[in-house]
Amino acid sequence: xxxxxxxxxxxxxxxxxxxxxxxxxxxxxxxxxxxxxxxxxxxxxxxxxxxxxxxxxxxxxxxxxxxxxxxxxxxxxxxxxxxxxxxxxxxxxxxxxxxxxxxxxxxxxxxxxxxxxxxxxxxxxxxxxxxxxxxxxxxxxxxxxxxxxxxxxxxxxxxxxxxxxxxxxxxxxxxxxxxxxxxxxxxxxxxxxxxxxxxxxxxxxxxxxxxxxxxxxxxxxxxxxxxxxxxxxxxxxxxxxxxxxxxxxxxxxxxxxxxxxxxxxxxxxxxxxxxxxxxxxxxxxxxxxxxxxxxxxx
Amino acid sequence: xxxxxxxxxxxxxxxxxxxxxxxxxxxxxxxxxxxxxxxxxxxxxxxxxxxxxxxxxxxxxxxxxxxxxxxxxxxxxxxxxxxxxxxxxxxxxxxxxxxxxxxxxxxxxxxxxxxxxxxxxxxxxxxxxxxxxxxxxxxxxxxxxxxxxxxxxxxxxxxxxxxxxxxxxxxxxxxxxxxxxxxxxxxxxxxxxxxxxxxxxxxxxxxxxxxxxxxxxxxxxxxxxxxxxxxxxxxxxxxxxxxxxxxxxxxxxxxxxxxxxxxxxxxxxxxxxxxxxxxxxxxxxxxxxxxxxxxxxxxxxxxxxxx
Numbered sequence: 001x002x003x004x005x006x007x008x009x010x011x012x013x014x015x016x017x018x019x020x021x022x023x024x025x026x027x028x029x030x031x032x033x034x035x036x037x038x039x040x041x042x043x044x045x046x047x048x049x050x051x052x053x054x055x056x057x058x059x060x061x062x063x064x065x066x067x068x069x070x071x072x073x074x075x076x077x078x079x080x081x082x083x084x085x086x087x088x089x090x091x092x093x094x095x096x097x098x099x100x101x102x103x104x105x106x107x108x109x110x111x112x113x114x115x116x117x118x119x120x121x122x123x124x125x126x127x128x129x130x131x132x133x134x135x136x137x138x139x140x141x142x143x144x145x146x147x148x149x150x151x152x153x154x155x156x157x158x159x160x161x162x163x164x165x166x167x168x169x170x171x172x173x174x175x176x177x178x179x180x181x182x183x184x185x186x187x188x189x190x191x192x193x194x195x196x197x198x199x200x201x202x203x204x205x206x207x208x209x210x211x212x213x214x215x216x217x218x219x220x221x222x223x224x225x226x227x228x229x230x231x232x233x234x235x236x237x238x239x240x241x242x243x244x245x246x247x248x249x250x251x252x253x254x255x256x257x258x259x260x261x262x263x264x265x266x267x268x269x270x271x272x273x274x275x276x277x278x279x280x281x282x283x284x285x286x287x288x289x290x291x292x293x294x295x296x297x298x
Numbered sequence: 299x300x301x302x303x304x305x306x307x308x309x310x311x312x313x314x315x316x317x318x319x320x321x322x323x324x325x326x327x328x329x330x331x332x333x334x335x336x337x338x339x340x341x342x343x344x345x346x347x348x349x350x351x352x353x354x355x356x357x358x359x360x361x362x363x364x365x366x367x368x369x370x371x372x373x374x375x376x377x378x379x380x381x382x383x384x385x386x387x388x389x390x391x392x393x394x395x396x397x398x399x400x401x402x403x404x405x406x407x408x409x410x411x412x413x414x415x416x417x418x419x420x421x422x423x424x425x426x427x428x429x430x431x432x433x434x435x436x437x438x439x440x441x442x443x444x445x446x447x448x449x450x451x452x453x454x455x456x457x458x459x460x461x462x463x464x465x466x467x468x469x470x471x472x473x474x475x476x477x478x479x480x481x482x483x484x485x486x487x488x489x490x491x492x493x494x495x496x497x498x499x500x501x502x503x504x505x506x507x508x509x510x511x512x513x514x515x516x517x518x519x520x521x522x523x524x525x526x527x528x529x530x531x532x533x534x535x536x537x538x539x540x541x542x543x544x545x546x547x548x549x550x551x552x553x554x555x556x557x558x559x560x561x562x563x564x565x566x567x568x569x570x571x572x573x574x575x576x577x578x579x580x581x582x583x584x585x586x587x588x589x590x591x592x593x594x595x596x597x598x599x600x601x602x603x604x605x
Binding site for chain 2: 027031032035036038039042043045046047049050053056065067109110111113114116117118121122123124126129132133136138139140141142143144145146147148149150151166167168169170172175200225228229230231232235236246247248250251254262265266269272277280284287288291
């Protein structure tokens with residue numbers, strides 16, 4: 001806005017700004033201003049709790065409840081050290097990241113062939129089987145938890161990585177999503193690959209995957225976030241300290257500390273969400289586009 | 299949703315016989331790993347729950363007795379269960395209505411083409427990515443009744459803040475606020491995608507006819523976005539049914555069961571009281587409720603969704 005002539009009235013300047021940006025005068029300046037005000041109010045409602053969390057995590061304990069103390073009088077980095085050492089958070093972070101990644105690898109290994117099979121091959125019972133896959137998407141996951149827990153106990157998998165990973169080794173939604181994408185690939189590519197001597201694995205590797213990378217990446221991001229964030233299942237199937245995940249770790253921090261050392265608790269929250277925030281900053285266009293085009297849910 | 303028909307790989311009839319056989323074998327092999335996991339961890343559980351709901355089975359003792367519909371009877375005679383049902387309805391309706399209204403309006407704002415809009419779009423999405431367990435912890439702090447930031451702020455404005463999570467009447471609204479705060483950005487992006495799919499010519503034409511912003515919204519935007527609205531309602535209802543993490547971190551169903559909803563009640567029965575049969579009965583009722591909801595929504599969709 002600095003490049004505009006300052007003598008003009010504000011509304012005219014805003015209008016000029018809109019034209020500079022090629023909006024073509026579609027947004028009247030007053031409307032644009034109102035939109036900015038409304039959006040900024042909403043943005044503050046979203047951002048302030050996070051900023052408050054960050055500020056609190058760096059405060060000495062006696063300043064935690066002083067509202068007018070927006071910033072800590074002295075920055076207490078040792079809150080982070082204390083929180084980190086209060087429980088094996090390194091282990092928790094590893095467990096969450098490792099099991100979410102392992103789930104993702106298993107999901108790719110199962111949904112890519114399945115989606116290809118359902119989309120591109122013909123075999124008796126295919127449509128019925130696909131309907132079963134679709135039907136499982138509608139069942140809320142909590143309904144399956146008691147039987148899944150009994151199954152895991154029967155296998156003797158309680159308190160192991162297998163318990164955290166195997167129940168999520170495939171995704172009905174992933175199969176559905178990828179099948180739709182694979183259906184869009186033109187038949188000529190498949191025929192050409194066939195003539196070049198590709199078998200089904202070759203077609204998947206050289207035709208299907210390269211053409212559908214954005215879908216795969218988006219699915220991967222959402223799957224990772226969903227399982228990193230999970231609390232219910234780890235709560236039910238893990239028992240020992242060394243198998244706990246990060247969300248469980250933060251929850252038990254509340255229990256043991258009796259929710260009194262808020263600054264350290266907030267510090268624990270900050271370093272627990274850091275991996276996700278970094279991931280989001282690096283890949284946000286996939287996230288936003290992914291939701292917009294597929295309705296994926298984290 | 300519409301399911302496009304898969305194309306056959308080859309349409310040459312001469313080779314089709316042997317081709318089909320090997321193709322069928324390949325097909326089965328490719329879908330087998332996924333179907334195996336689905337069979338064990340999705341199909342079997344539903345069947346198992348239906349069966350187990352008819353048994354009295356405690357994880358604490360080895361005896362399993364067939365009790366018919368006794369578990370359901372126990373639930374329906376329990377005052378707590380009815381309260382849990384009412385709570386679930388309160389929570390679902392509260393979150394879904396607020397989410398639809400707020401997300402739609404936020405999407406309208408984010409659809410305006412002005413500088414810096416991408417930043418806002420990304421910002422509103424952030425709470426959706428952060429684990430509910432952490433969001434709940436943060437709000438546990440914000441809601442602290444004596445000196446917490448929210449009540450301190452209300453105090454500055456001269457309003458005596460309620461005890462939030464420790465009050466039977468305020469705990470549920472407090473939970474709804476947190477859920478909506480976290481989820482609204484995700485649904486906004488869905489609405490935004492819908493808005494951007496509406497042809498601009500329609501608006502241009504309406505403008506020529508002298509229709510103002512409100513009339514355009516009412517007669518163009520709302521009807522054309524109705525499939526998205528329906529999708530948002532479905533996903534938000536299912537989401538509200540699953541909100542376990544928030545409850546277990548913030549209130550554990552309390553105070554006096556005022557925030558106990560079905561999914562937490564299921565957890566309490568099955569994994570705290572070890573009543574697997576009773577827990578399964580709750581799971582079956584959850585499934586039935588979602589089924590009823592699906593039927594109602596499909597009927598309603600005929601009336602007001604324009605594809």
